[in-house]
Amino acid sequence: MIGRFNWAGVIDFLPQLMTGLYYTLLISIVGLVIGFILGGIFGLGRIAQSKVISSISVVYIEIIRGTPVLVQAIWIYYALPLIIGTELGSVTAGIIVIALNSGAYIAEIVRGAVQSIDKGQMEAGRSLGLNHGQTMRYIIWPQAFKRMIPPLGNQFIISIKDTSLLSVILVPELIFQGRLIAANHFNAVEIYTTVAVFYLAITLTLSFVLQRMERRLET
Amino acid sequence: MITVKDLHKTFGDNEVLKGIDCEIEPSEVVCVIGPSGSGKSTFLRCLNMLEPVTGGEVIVDGYNLNDPKTDINMVRTEVGMVFQQFNLFPHKKVIENLMLAPQKVRKISDDEAHERCLKLLEKVGLADKADQYPQSLSGGQQQRVAIARALAMEPKMMLFDEPTSALDPELVGEVLEVMKQLANEGMTMFVVTHEMGFAREVGDRVLFMDEGVIVEEGVPDQIFSNPQSERTKEFLNKIL
Ligand SMILES: Nc1ncnc2c1ncn2[C@@H]1O[C@H](COP(=O)(O)OP(=O)(O)OP(=O)(O)O)[C@@H](O)[C@H]1O
Numbered sequence: 001m002i003g004r005f006n007w008a009g010v011i012d013f014l015p016q017l018m019t020g021l022y023y024t025l026l027i028s029i030v031g032l033v034i035g036f037i038l039g040g041i042f043g044l045g046r047i048a049q050s051k052v053i054s055s056i057s058v059v060y061i062e063i064i065r066g067t068p069v070l071v072q073a074i075w076i077y078y079a080l081p082l083i084i085g086t087e088l089g090s091v092t093a094g095i096i097v098i099a100l101n102s103g104a105y106i107a108e109i110v111r112g113a114v115q116s117i118d119k120g121q122m123e124a125g126r127s128l129g130l131n132h133g134q135t136m137r138y139i140i141w142p143q144a145f146k147r148m149i150p151p152l153g154n155q156f157i158i159s160i161k162d163t164s165l166l167s168v169i170l171v172p173e174l175i176f177q178g179r180l181i182a183a184n185h186f187n188a189v190e191i192y193t194t195v196a197v198f199y200l201a202i203t204l205t206l207s208f209v210l211q212r213m214e215r216r217l218e219t
Numbered sequence: 220m221i222t223v224k225d226l227h228k229t230f231g232d233n234e235v236l237k238g239i240d241c242e243i244e245p246s247e248v249v250c251v252i253g254p255s256g257s258g259k260s261t262f263l264r265c266l267n268m269l270e271p272v273t274g275g276e277v278i279v280d281g282y283n284l285n286d287p288k289t290d291i292n293m294v295r296t297e298v299g300m301v302f303q304q305f306n307l308f309p310h311k312k313v314i315e316n317l318m319l320a321p322q323k324v325r326k327i328s329d330d331e332a333h334e335r336c337l338k339l340l341e342k343v344g345l346a347d348k349a350d351q352y353p354q355s356l357s358g359g360q361q362q363r364v365a366i367a368r369a370l371a372m373e374p375k376m377m378l379f380d381e382p383t384s385a386l387d388p389e390l391v392g393e394v395l396e397v398m399k400q401l402a403n404e405g406m407t408m409f410v411v412t413h414e415m416g417f418a419r420e421v422g423d424r425v426l427f428m429d430e431g432v433i434v435e436e437g438v439p440d441q442i443f444s445n446p447q448s449e450r451t452k453e454f455l456n457k458i459l
């Protein structure tokens with residue numbers, strides 16, 4: 001059966017798939033970097049003493065967690081421009097979607113990690129005369145960050161896979177390219193298998209890197 | 220050095236401190252004893268505002284802690300604190316535990332901080348552990364590091380909340396020894412403790428607390444040998 005398929009022919013489409021891979025990685029990396037910053041801000045915001053700040057954070061997190069990524073993507077690409085009055089390129093929209101979406105989940109990861117640090121650590125810092133911000137920065141955050149790595153890795157992998165949904169808003173990423181090729185050349189098995197392998201390669205590499213990082217930080 | 224007037228503290232509608240008056244002189248060692256839940260820790264934590272006061276007045280080294288204009292971080296640099304659970308920073312080496320606050324709060328140079336902190340480690344007998352992480356130390360060693368960490372800020376007084384209660388019995392002595400040495404050097408100390416031997420030997424004054432008030436206070440000999448209050452007698456009978 002396998003022999004029926006023209007696996008060697010995939011090579012002809014590699015350049016196009018590489019373009020797709022480029023956009024998948026671009027959106028994943030830029031989106032997750034922004035998402036991490038958002039997650040830090042809203043994660044700490046959620047446990048802030050100010051009711052206003054923590055309420056804003058809760059609203060953001062709940063809206064994102066309560067709606068599907070696909071709906072978020074379509075809303076940002078097709079609805080948001082009508083509200084703000086400017087077109088968004090599909091890649092820009094894609095980055096916004098991944099950033100906003102991962103940001104909410106990362107916020108919960110940050111909150112959980114910070115809250116898991118023993119209360120005595122904050123008290124010890126404060127009793128030495130460090131202010132709240134200094135204690136956060138030098139004592140709480142470094143310890144919380146270590147605990148964040150496994151769930152963060154998990155979220156990164158989820159977000160990378162979520163980028164495939166962005167094909168519906170015409171982001172020229174991997175699966176978008178794959179569908180173009182397969183529709184024109186009737187090689188769905190070869191192309192979609194190759195696409196799947198690409199995703200697997202990205203996520204496995206990431207897992208590996210994160211595991212090494214975790215082990216290094218343990219000591 | 221510390222003046223406490225009619226101190227009240229409530230958690231929700233649970234009144235834990237019900238009017239405490241107390242005066243602590245420079246170089247005095249005051250030991251606080253009393254049953255569990257009597258408010259000893261809460262009292263101690265009010266002295267550096269780890270617990271906000273809900274009524275009355277606390278004046279530390281001339282700073283009124285109730286005054287919103289008081290820079291609480293400033294006050295805390297003058298008041299060292301040692302916790303029952305040590306609360307060392309596990310992600311920092313022993314020497315870094317000591318150096319952090321002097322560097323970030325007092326803004327002294329790295330070299331000076333290192334030198335000063337190494338001396339303090341020598342003082343508590345742990346200079347050879349400077350580059351280890353706290354987890355690799357015994358409980359007694361960790362608590363001595365915690366004392367050195369508090370001293371690194373050169374505080375004018377020290378608060379101890381049951382510093383030996385989390386330790387195996389054979390490790391209690393080394394910590395008390397360090398505290399005794401501090402007391403002999405003239406440090407003002409406020410010590411919540413179950414170590415009656417220490418209170419008796421090192422304390423200048425003993426406060427007996429029960430149900431949120433100071434029931435009785437006096438020199439150790441008087442409290443331990445000739446307590447006036449029934450509640451003090453009962454408590455001492457139970458533990459001695
Ligand atoms: N953060 C808090 N929130 C609510 N209640 C508290 C809090 N801290 C202490 N309490 C209550 O205040 C009372 C006194 O507690 P505190 O820790 O001061 O007692 P203690 O004399 O130090 O006891 P122990 O010898 O067990 O340490 C207890 O009933 C406790 O439940």
Ligand SMILES: [Mg+2]
Nearest residue numbers: 259260261381
């Ligand atoms: Mg206590």
